[in-house]
Amino acid sequence: MDYLLKTEASVYSFADLEREGTTIWDGVTNPVAVRHLREMNSGDRLVIYHTGDEKRAVGTASVVSVDSSDAKNPKVKIKVGKAIAEVRSLSEIKQTKSFAQSPLVRQGRLSVVPLTEEQYRFLAGK
Secondary structure (H helix, E strand, C coil), X not given: CEEEEEECCCCCCHHHHHHHCEEEECCCCCHHHHHHHHHCCCCCEEEEEECCCCCEEEXXXXXXXXXXXXXXXXXXXXXXXXXXXXXXXXXXXXCCHHHCCCHHHHCCCCXXXXXXXXXXXXXXXX
């Protein structure tokens, strides 16, 4: 499965992930987003998306492990992938047919969003 993880660049950016190599993705409170975190598996592909002023997909990562022992606060260890060469802005995403029904555009405040294979390829530039 593929997912998009939203983060405010001033709080934790893709550059921070590149510098650290791995991080624990936790602290998500929205019940739907928490469910998506619990559903993740090792090897799942991720797109890192900067919210706030940027509103764009900026890099890739992958799931290393998932600790769901605390059902309300799963801890997902992720490792950095690559910066996206051709970043996709929210306005571009909204104009792309494959995102018409996506929670990314329909539920703007959702911080963990499942992606289809087509959506992942579009965002990651693959």
